[in-house]
Amino acid sequence: MSAPYLSLVIPAFNEVKTIQHTLRAIRDYLAPRGHTFELIVAADGTDGTREAAAELRDEVPVAVLGEPARRGKGRGVREGMLAASGAIVGFLDADYKVAIDEIEKVLPWFEQGYDVVIGSRAVAGADIRRTQPWYRRVGSKGFAMVMRPLVGLYGIKDTQCGFKFFRAPVAADLFARQRIDGYMFDVEILSLALRSGYKVKEVGVKWQDDGDTRLKLVSGNWKNLKDLFRIRFGRKLPAANTRSAA
């Protein structure tokens, strides 16, 4: 099979309730528009998500990765990204908080010479249809207050939206150097991208909370904090090995 235009990695941890709907919705949107694509489900857990995704193999071009043990969203996205063969590669959350339609706001920026184009809930064009519960919004503010002095990224308003796209050589470079397995991998990727001189564009997207999360409030956030320190003070990150061509 020749390489597709678009590869989409879908990280999932026990998302059996949503995965088939998400895969079909992506196919229903992309297929009639003539985009060639492959979907890579990176699913940890034991609720049958991998099996549910694999069941659709005859109707959707889907590959399935992952293991019963929980290994982190960052790890799942990294494995998916490194297995992808598209010219543009990206990831979106299995719970479909950002619908695939929003990709139309993303793709034109690659024509403009951007290397990384990320969905955002905090810049013009963002449209939040259902907000997160108050304690998660407070948590996001707290996250920013801790993350920015440590890592910087002052130019990026929303580092955590699960809708990010890369030109293939840029993804290959960034995900080969990225080490954080948990939720803080977005911060690491963006920090590596900016320090490597890649052009990053943040675009507002339509976003809808699903009232459901895999993040553990106390142990999960404690791990996130430790990972931010690792990004800031951890072992030296390897230098860029490939630079974007155009």
Ligand SMILES: Nc1nc2c(ncn2[C@@H]2O[C@H](COP(=O)(O)OP(=O)(O)O)[C@@H](O)[C@H]2O)c(=O)[nH]1
């Ligand atoms: N492969 C994998 N995916 C994960 C893991 N933890 C979370 N995810 C997925 O990453 C996405 C975002 O995580 P989630 O906790 O739902 O974030 P929230 O909905 O924004 O609170 C979802 O699609 C999750 O299923 C994990 O340990 N491994």
Ligand SMILES: [Mg+2]
């Ligand atoms: Mg969720």
